[in-house]
Amino acid sequence: xxxxxxxxxxxxxxxxxxxxxxxxxxxxxxxxxxxxxxxxxxxxxxxxxxxxxxxxxxxxxxxxxxxxxxxxxxxxxxxxxxxxxxxxxxxxxxxxxxxxxxxxxxxxxxxxxxxxxxxxxxxxxxxxxxxxxxxxxxxxxxxxxxxxxxxxxxxxxxxxxxxxxxxxxxxxxxxxxxxxxxxxxxxxxxxxxxxxxxxxxxxxxxxxxxxxxxxx
Amino acid sequence: xxxxxxxxxxxxxxxxxxxxxxxxxxxxxxxxxxxxxxxxxxxxxxxxxxxxxxxxxxxxxxxxxxxxxxxxxxxxxxxxxxxxxxxxxxxxxxxxxxxxxxxxxxxxxxxxxxxxxxxxxxxxxxxxxxxxxxxxxxxxxxxxxxxxxxxxxxxxxxxxxxxxxxxxxxxxxxxxxxxxxxxxxxxxxxxxxxxxxxxxxxxxxxxxxxxxxxxxxx
Numbered sequence: 001x002x003x004x005x006x007x008x009x010x011x012x013x014x015x016x017x018x019x020x021x022x023x024x025x026x027x028x029x030x031x032x033x034x035x036x037x038x039x040x041x042x043x044x045x046x047x048x049x050x051x052x053x054x055x056x057x058x059x060x061x062x063x064x065x066x067x068x069x070x071x072x073x074x075x076x077x078x079x080x081x082x083x084x085x086x087x088x089x090x091x092x093x094x095x096x097x098x099x100x101x102x103x104x105x106x107x108x109x110x111x112x113x114x115x116x117x118x119x120x121x122x123x124x125x126x127x128x129x130x131x132x133x134x135x136x137x138x139x140x141x142x143x144x145x146x147x148x149x150x151x152x153x154x155x156x157x158x159x160x161x162x163x164x165x166x167x168x169x170x171x172x173x174x175x176x177x178x179x180x181x182x183x184x185x186x187x188x189x190x191x192x193x194x195x196x197x198x199x200x201x202x203x204x205x206x207x208x209x210x211x212x213x214x215x216x
Numbered sequence: 217x218x219x220x221x222x223x224x225x226x227x228x229x230x231x232x233x234x235x236x237x238x239x240x241x242x243x244x245x246x247x248x249x250x251x252x253x254x255x256x257x258x259x260x261x262x263x264x265x266x267x268x269x270x271x272x273x274x275x276x277x278x279x280x281x282x283x284x285x286x287x288x289x290x291x292x293x294x295x296x297x298x299x300x301x302x303x304x305x306x307x308x309x310x311x312x313x314x315x316x317x318x319x320x321x322x323x324x325x326x327x328x329x330x331x332x333x334x335x336x337x338x339x340x341x342x343x344x345x346x347x348x349x350x351x352x353x354x355x356x357x358x359x360x361x362x363x364x365x366x367x368x369x370x371x372x373x374x375x376x377x378x379x380x381x382x383x384x385x386x387x388x389x390x391x392x393x394x395x396x397x398x399x400x401x402x403x404x405x406x407x408x409x410x411x412x413x414x415x416x417x418x419x420x421x422x423x424x425x426x427x428x429x430x431x432x433x434x
């Protein structure tokens with residue numbers, strides 16, 4: 001696919017599809033498309049995601065849109081927008097190359113890209129006798145093929161060395177290479193009431209690429 | 217401390233901290249940081265119990281401030297489109313920043329609050345708090361939308377919307393007033409509340425009202 005970014009503050013993605021070329025896109029983010037473009041549905045099962053895994057993800061509170069993707073088949077143009085301010089990135093994945101993208105930021109991807117939803121981080125907050133589970137969901141995408149995603153706010157990119165680490169807020173982590181380890185940590189202070197204003201953070205350890213974004 | 221502004225329309229302020237160097241900020245602003253940066257919490261107890269209750273329960277200001285200590289780096293954002301400004305305060309220099317606009321301040325900066333009373337009319341603004349910061353030290357703040365700056369001469373005045381006020385020098389006096397829309401009772405009934413700012417000093421406005429942004433955008 002050939003994907004271009006249109007606009008600056010709230011960008012849209014214009015995808016030009018060759019005859020027979022197929023892309024998958026998140027549900028309900030299409031702005032417009034040519035009449036010649038065919039639209040169908042691709043379920044998670046068709047993408048190789050087992051029902052048990054999917055049910056497990058949804059039990060944790062994953063977004064409903066991930067039950068299926070909309071499939072667009074060329075020839076023609078399709079435009080997508082996530083309706084929020086941010087930056088769009090078009091990334092070409094080599095065969096076997098994998099990235100983990102925060103859920104809710106994927107715009108579209110080539111049919112050849114393997115998609116797998118996953119939990120990137122999980123932590124528990126104790127509130128009285130109740131336990132609240134919190135998750136950072138991610139879309140694991142493996143090449144070959146092109147993926148398009150959007151950040152909220154600006155994207156800041158880093159490449160971590162084998163011993164390097166970076167700490168991010170849970171909301172700020174946008175993309176990480178699978179070679180990076182992601183660990184939940186807590187910002188705590190001596191003398192604080194236990195379970196009070198503890199703040200979860202993600203410690204990402206290299207080696208690998210990482211992107212954070214400045215908006216929510 | 218070195219400050220670098222990264223990003224364009226949702227910028228972050230990246231602080232490079234020397235060993236032992238310390239900054240403070242509100243909770244929840246950190247985007248990313250060096251894991252070696254030490255983190256702590258400082259209770260904002262200035263003014264005693266009465267002032268604490270007034271600030272936190274009435275004004276909605278935080279009771280805890282987060283503290284980050286070097287060596288290392290830490291980046292902070294208000295997560296909304298805008299501009300970030302870095303201001304070096306001389307010893308004794310005082311500025312007031314709209315609440316929830318301060319990104320960070322160096323440990324040497326004195327942090328208090330400043331209350332601007334409302335007009336007292338029923339159904340109108342009861343007043344609002346600003347962050348009062350006094351040098352010496354460095355502060356970094358975020359303006360929602362674009363920042364417009366004015367240098368007011370002594371006695372020079374400007375009427376501004378409450379949501380537009382971002383920063384003023386301590387020497388700039390601000391008071392709330394009702395602006396009637398035409399004459400008579402109808403004009404007064406339809407009046408809106410604004411702020412009268414009078415120099416001398418620096419006045420900075422922001423082009424997006426953050427309260428409208430929060431309620432509208434969630």
